[in-house]
Amino acid sequence: MKRGIPQIDKERCKGCGLCIANCPKNILQKTDDINGQGAYYTVCVDESQCIACGACALMCPDAAIEILQLAEAS
Amino acid sequence: MSTNTIPMYERPEGLADVRTHYCAGCGHGIIHKLLAEALDELEIREDTILIAPVGCSVLAYKYIDVDGLEAAHGRAPAVATGLKRALPDKMVISYQGDGDLLAIGAGETVHAANRGENITVIFVNNAIYGMTGGQMAPTTMAGQKTLTSPAGRNSADVGFPIRACELLDTLEAPAYIERVSVHNPGAVRKTKKAITKALRYQKEGRGYSFVEVLSMCPTNWGVDPVKGAEWVKDAMVPWYPLKKFRDRPADGDGGQEKQAS
C-alpha cells in the first residue's frame, strides 16, 4: 500500500474544495483560518491515512499541492 | 520512524510562480497546470509560443513560462497560422474559450483546421462567457440560465449548443481530435494524456490537433466548485460525449510532415 504526505501550500490555496471532494480517504478539510488572500485554505488532517493516490494534486487548479511518497519502510 | 520520502508530484517548473486571477475551482487553472507539465515532460518549453485568446485566459502567458502572443478575439487560429508558417520548427499553441473558438472565431477555427495547420488548439468549453460576466455562449446548454438568456437558453430561438469536435471531425485534414474533461481525477488524467499527445504530434509534424476540455465556471454558473464539477459530469458530458474522434497518427494512417507553403 502506497503512503504519502500531501503538502498544501496554504498561500496558493484558494479554498475551492475540489481536493477535499475527491480525496478517497477524506483526510482533507477546510480550515477556519484564512490565508493572506482571504481564502479558507485546505489542510490534511490525517497524513497517516494518505495513500498517495494523487487525486488532490490532479484536481488542484492552483498547483498548490505537492505529494511526497513515503519509501517502503523495510 | 523512517522518514524516507520521494517526491511523487511537484509543481511543474513551467508554471510561473504567480497567483492566477482565476476564480477558485476554475478549470483554466487545472488545464494550465497540465499544459505546463506536458511542456516540461516533452522538453519543448523553450521552443513554445502560447497564443492567448480574449476571455478569462487572456493573460494565460503570464502563468506559463513561455513566449506569449496576443490575438484579437477569435483570431488565434489565424495568428497561429501566420506564426507557424513563419517558424515551422517552433511549437505553436492556440488556447481558446467558447466565444473565441465558436462564436467570433468560428471561421478562423474551421479554416485553420481545414488547412491542417501543424498547430495545437486547446479549447476550454465551460458553456458560458466568463470574463464578461456570464453571457450565453455557443456552447451554453439548452435551458441554461445566463445573463443573456435569463429565462434559460431557448433553442427554438437561438439554436442548440455547438459541438466543436463533431464539427471539426467532418473535415478531412485534422490529425487528432479528442474531447476530455476536468471534473474528476480520472478525467484530469485523460486530459493530461490528450494534451501531451497533441503537443507530441505537433512536435512530430503530424498536422492539426484539437483537444476540447469540458471545464467548470463556478462563478458564472452560480455554484460552488464541487457542484460545478458535478454539473460538468451530469449536464455537459451527456451532450458533449467524452471521446477520441480521430487519432490518425495512432491509427497509422496519415500524419505526413506538414510541408511549408
Next chain:
Amino acid sequence: MGEKMLMKGNEAMAEAAVIAGCRHYFAYPITPQNEVPAYMARRMPEVGGTFLQAESELAAISMVMGAAAGGVRAMTSSSSPGIALKQEGLSYLAGAELPCVVVNIMRGGPGLGGIAGAQGDYFQATRGGGNGDYRTIVLAPGSAQELADFTIDAFDLADEYRTPVMILADGYLGQVSEPVVLPEATGKSFDKPWAVTGAKGRPKNTVASLRLVPENALEQHNLNLQKKYEQITERVRRYEADRVEDADWVIVAYGTAARIAGKAVDRLRADGVKVGLFRPLSLWPFPDRELRAVAEGARRILTVEMSLGQMVEDVRLAINGAVDVDFHGRAGGAVPALDDIIGRIKSYEHEYHTHVRAS
C-alpha cells in the same frame, strides 16, 4: 540600373516585396488587387516563401500579425472594403508594435461601392480606422514604379519603427501597365529581440497590446507610442514639389489624381499660367510644414481628389488660413477630368485679373 520591364502596378509591387525579403504573404481575393495574390501564389513558392489565401481579410491581417510576431517580414494587400475588415488587426499590430506592410488598392465606396479606383480611404488610412490612439505610416505612390519603390521602403520603415506601414494606392495604379525598373534591396536588416521565437536562453517575450497592470501601464504605453510617432513625424516627410517656386496657383494631389493634375500643370504652363503641383508622398506623416511654405507664396490652393474631400482637410490644417484652399473632387470611381482642373485654375486667373483690372 536594372532593365526596364512593362509591369502592372500590382505585380511590380508584389515583386518589390519579394526583393525586400518578404517571404510571408496572406490575402483574400478582392478587385482591383487580385493580381497581387495571384502573383504571390506563383512567386512565393519559387523563393521558398509562404503564400496563403486566407479565409477572409480579417483572418489575413491576423496571419500577418502572427508572422510579424515571429520576427519575419509579412504583408497583406486588399482593397477598401477588405481594408475596413483589417482595422481591428491594424490597431492590434500598432498596439503590439509589430512591423508589417498593408497595401490598399482603393476602390469606390462606401460599403461594397464599386470596383474602379478611388481615393475614399484617406481618412481611414491616416486617421486610423481601428480603435485607440495610434498611427500607421501611409505612403502614396503615383505610378507602377513608385508602387515598387515605396514597397521596398515600407518594409524598412516598418522594421525600423516597429509599426504597420500602409501603402495607399488606387485601382488605376494597381491596374496600369507601365515601364518599371525593379528596385534593388536596400540590404538593411533589423534585430528583433522582442520577437516570440521560443524563450531559449533568454527571458520570455510577450507580444501584446493589452496593458492592464500597473494602473498607468496603458497610458505610459500610449505616451511611448506617441514619442515614436513624433520621431516618425520628424523623419518621414515625403513629398514632391513641381514648378511651385513662382506659382500663383498650387494644386495639391496624390496618386492618380496627381497624374492628371500634373498634366493640367503642363497644359496651363504652356498657356502661360503660373501653376504648380505639390504631391504628398507620405500622407501620414503629412508634409504640412513644407506645404505651408509652398502655399504662402501662392494666391490660392486647389486640392484635387478622387473623393469628396478628405486630404483637403489636412491641406487646410497645414495652411491654417494663410491662403484660400479650394477643392475639386469626383467620387465612386470617377476620375477628375483634365478640362475641369484646367477650367478651375483658369477661373482663378480670370477672377484675379478681372479683379485687379477693376481695382
